[in-house]
Amino acid sequence: MPNHTHSLRHQVLRSASALVIGLAALGGASHVLAAGKAGNTEYQQQIAACKNGSSTEDRATCLREAGAAQQAAARGTLTDPGATQLKENALRRCEGLPQSDRIDCEKRVNGQGRTDGSVADGGILRETVTIVPAK
Known part of the structure; x- marks a missing residue:
């Protein structure tokens, strides 16, 4: 029976570790998802500005730049220089x-x-x- 208790304890510890890792990953994923939603909202605002003419660029350039900015934000390479x-x-x-x-x-x-x-x-x-x- 001692082996059974040891095996059960090992399994519980392994499950607890997996749960902690899973929760940490979920927390990180929700942060990325929230950032993605915020980025998508900003992208939609940029597209609206391109289409309604409130941008300082011509429409084609504006749409191309908005798309490039969205891709850079998705890769995490979009920066806001100081x-x-x-x-x-x-x-x-x-x-x-x-x-x-x-x-x-x-x-x-x-x-x-x-x-x-x-x-x-x-x-x-x-x-x-x-x-x-x-x-």
Whole structure:
């Protein structure tokens, strides 16, 4: 009989372990499912904006970008860059300019000069004035 008790205890422990693992997996799956539903709602809102013309892009581009964003979100590769990353990206775009233009570009990225417009209006105009003495 001792073997039977040992076997029964082993089986109960194994079942309990499986239950704990199953509950942990279910908890993780429900979190992923909730995130998926939230992502789907956002996707539907983006599609609606594409179709009703409230997007700043043409319809075909808007629909393509919404689909790409949904796929990236499903893979977990869609990120929301912070202000630091956005500034680094803007400064990186200045790198391809000639040195004299690069300096002015970096000044504009760093907030110097005048800014006018908005993304919704079609663009932001950033302007710096550099006085160059006559020769």
